[in-house]
Amino acid sequence: MASCEHAESAEHAEILALPVVTPLRKDVSLDRAYVARVRAIQHIEVRALERGYLDEIFVDEGQVVEAGQKMFVILPVVYRAEVAKARAEAEAARIEYENAKRLADKNIISPAKLALAKANFEKAKAELALAKAHLKFTEIRSPFRGIMDKFHVRLGSLVDEGELLTELSDVSKVWIYFNVPEAEYLELAPKLEEIKQRPLRFRMANGKIFPHVGKIDTIEADFDVETGNIPFRATFPNPDLLLRHGETGTVLLPEPYPNALLIPQKATFEVLEKRYVFVVDDQGKVHQRAIQVAAELPHLFIVSEGVTETDRILLEGLRKVRDGDTIEAKVQDPTEVYEHLEPYAE
Structure with a gap:
């Protein structure tokens, strides 16, 4: 009789009291992360339009310049002289044309000579306009508001027509390009229009988040045959x-999971590349069950198959039990558990 009582007490002593918790339903969002590069919406090369000595520089490297602001002047002495010469020739042609017109009105000269005088006058005006254009080209002004890049020439340098002086970038808005692998593109393709409305974030090289959000506005036509990626372009203010x-x-492209079913990562274990949990029934019996993980959050898994929100999942002591064991289930408050999860190692 005493031996039977001892065996019964030993059996009860072997029943472990372990914490269990139910899955949590919650709207969550994950970020898809893509390496990206910033491009100015306008980035141009500023080149000399005429040959000559660089006479004046009105800006500095890294300076913000306004649209129409003077940046460089090519020595204009020769071009001013050409304008003066063309103006004098135009004036002479005008006088000849007016004299020819008076003579033609009196039938002293033929209409052909009048037409020739008029043609010479028009030619002189065109040459004056051309000379003025060449003079104007000695002044190089900013076509838009932007930031100056480094100088490629210095004051007093002899520059040729078309020689690179500097670059100018308009970064009031920026285009940010990122590459999406083909498999992910095919996953995103059916909902591209909706994805274009999602607010994107940009994590800078220092790890901080850029304070303004952007949106995808275009996708390039072709995949890169070498990388298997397709470039997306987003615009950020x-x-x-x-x-x-x-x-x-x-x-960072947000991926929403509405009404997601969450379980703690530490409540799972892996066998032969499949993930499992222990579900505890009302009698305290442990059942090993396979689950399908849809996505991963810090300390949490989003589960698409395998458990329901009413299942009681073993939270700790997974190495102490086996499928079919009986435990004393200590039900934990899900809110408290999920707020204080810590990293775990399998």
């Missing part, structure tokens, strides 16, 4: 000019 042409970072 950049009112403080923080982002610059050529900068790098990471685009």
Whole structure:
């Protein structure tokens, strides 16, 4: 009789009291991360339009310049002289044309000579306009508001027509390009129009998030045959000019999971590349069950198959039990558990 009581007490002593928790339903969002590069919406080369000595520089490297602001002047002495010469020739042609017109009115000269005088006058006016254009080209002005890049020439340099002086970038808005792998593109393709409305974030090289959000506005036509990626382009406002042409970072594309079923990562274990949980029934019996993980959050898994929100999942002590064991289930408050999850190692 005593031995039977001892065996019964030993059996009860072997029943472990372990915490269990139910899955949590919650709207969550994950970020798809893509390496990205920043491009100015306008980035141009500023080149000399005439040959000559660089006479004046009115700006500096890195300076913000306004549209129409004077940046460089090519020595204009020769071009001013050409304008003066063309103006004098135009005036002479005008006088000849007016004299010819008076003579033609009196039938002293033929209409052909009048037409020739008029043609010479028009030619002289055209040559004056051309000379003025050449003179104007000695002044190089900014075509838009932007940031100056480094100078490729210095004051007093002899520059040729078309020689590169500097670059100019308009970064009031920026285009951010990022590459999407083919498999992900095919996953995103059916909902591209909806994805274009999602607010994108940009994580800069220092790990901080850029304070303005952007949106996808275009996708290039072809995949890169070498990488298997297709470039996406997003536009971000950049009112403080923080982002610059050529900068790098990471685009974060939000992926919403409405009414997602969440379980703690530490409540799962892996066998032969499949993930499982222990579900505890009302009698305290442990059942091993396979689950399908849809996505991963910090300390949490989003589960698409395998458990329901009413199942009681073993939270700790997974190595202490086996399928079919009986435990004493200590039900935990899901809100408290999910707020204080810590990293775990399998």
